[in-house]
Amino acid sequence: MSLFQRTTIALARSPTMGRAMRALAARSSLARRFVGGADVDAAVQTALRLRDVHGIRASLFYLGEYVADPVAIEHNVAQAIDACNALGKAGLDAHVSVDPTAIGYMESDARGAENARRIGNALRQAAGGGRDWMVLDMEDSGIRDRTCALHRDLLEAGLPAGLTLQARRRRTPEDLVWAIQQRTSLRLVKGAFPERALDHAGRERIDQAYLDAASIMLSREAQESGFYPVFGTHDDRLAGAIMALARARGWSPDAFEFEMLYGVRPDWQLALRGLGYNVRVYLPFGGDWWPYAIRRVGENPRNAWLLARSLTSD
Ligand code: FAD
Numbered sequence: 001m002s003l004f005q006r007t008t009i010a011l012a013r014s015p016t017m018g019r020a021m022r023a024l025a026a027r028s029s030l031a032r033r034f035v036g037g038a039d040v041d042a043a044v045q046t047a048l049r050l051r052d053v054h055g056i057r058a059s060l061f062y063l064g065e066y067v068a069d070p071v072a073i074e075h076n077v078a079q080a081i082d083a084c085n086a087l088g089k090a091g092l093d094a095h096v097s098v099d100p101t102a103i104g105y106m107e108s109d110a111r112g113a114e115n116a117r118r119i120g121n122a123l124r125q126a127a128g129g130g131r132d133w134m135v136l137d138m139e140d141s142g143i144r145d146r147t148c149a150l151h152r153d154l155l156e157a158g159l160p161a162g163l164t165l166q167a168r169r170r171r172t173p174e175d176l177v178w179a180i181q182q183r184t185s186l187r188l189v190k191g192a193f194p195e196r197a198l199d200h201a202g203r204e205r206i207d208q209a210y211l212d213a214a215s216i217m218l219s220r221e222a223q224e225s226g227f228y229p230v231f232g233t234h235d236d237r238l239a240g241a242i243m244a245l246a247r248a249r250g251w252s253p254d255a256f257e258f259e260m261l262y263g264v265r266p267d268w269q270l271a272l273r274g275l276g277y278n279v280r281v282y283l284p285f286g287g288d289w290w291p292y293a294i295r296r297v298g299e300n301p302r303n304a305w306l307l308a309r310s311l312t313s314d
Pocket of ligand 1 (some may be wrong): 190236259
């Protein structure tokens with residue numbers, strides 16, 4: 001991991017920085033670019049506009065991660081449930097993304113799993129626009145096995161749960177082989193938590209690992225099992241290779257999707273949609289924007305200028 005990435009992850013996790021940033025600029029330019037609304041209603045309005053104007057779908061994510069306080073955990077769960085209900089009412093996909101460390105896993109696995117089931121049940125009842133999923137985000141390696149176990153538990157309970165896997169991790173193909181046999185959805189990302197001992201080394205190798213994993217996700221076996229592949233990347237070179245592979249293997253463009261972060265490469269989101277592919281944006285909402293936004297700086301140092309503006313002129 002580079003010093004820059006280590007620094008941004010440490011800044012993201014710092015409670016002191018989080019408090020200071022919230023006080024300094026509740027809706028800074030960095031937050032405005034990457035956050036889709038301050039509350040559920042605003043986020044649903046953003047999702048409606050994306051669908052109606054651009055035909056782009058959304059997955060709502062209530063901001064907050066690595067939360068140990070029981071009151072804050074309950075608040076996060078209530079926000080996710082409200083999001084499911086509001087999305088269903090608006091006729092949008094009841095699609096939410098959830099960090100296990102936001103909903104109880106910092107307290108105990110049992111609490112986290114119980115809360116995940118509550119969100120999954122709310123989502124099932126919301127009966128939104130058709131592609132209704134609760135997708136588990138994948139955080140650092142310390143919680144990886146527990147996140148995979150949670151995914152299996154939710155599927156066994158008959159809940160529409162998807163999982164995020166990180167291509168940079170050498171172990172990912174093992175998890176993929178099980179997942180593609182299920183009627184589940186898997187979101188493949190490069191991975192935002194680098195760990196040298198567990199990862200492929202270097203950008204080229206990680207990109208190749210992404211394509212190798214994509215090939216498994218677009219296999220005949222996956223197609224036959226009703227598996228729904230999601231490619232979470234802004235990398236147009238990778239997307240081009242995936243589109244070519246999907247065409248060659250007979251996948252119709254509406255049998256999988258590309259997902260990108262709200263505010264990142266909107267031009268490319270529209271271009272892919274224009275080509276007839278399903279595009280979803282991961283749409284964060286809420287006030288705890290600092291850890292999420294600083295991670296975007298870690299992914300692209302050019303976002304640092306937005307941060308600088310937040311600190312000086314907002
Ligand atoms: P890159 O090679 O990093 O980027 C490709 C292009 O997009 C480059 O031009 C780059 O400059 C541009 N770009 C990428 N990110 C940004 C940005 N923030 N701002 C401006 N330009 C940018 N990671 C996890 O570890 N766990 C998760 O659960 C997780 N969930 C995700 C969900 C979605 C929908 C997405 C899209 C990403 C998620 N990530 C997650 C983050 C992911 O792991 C990568 O860190 C991030 O997507 C950057 O990788 P990339 O594939 O876009 O490729």
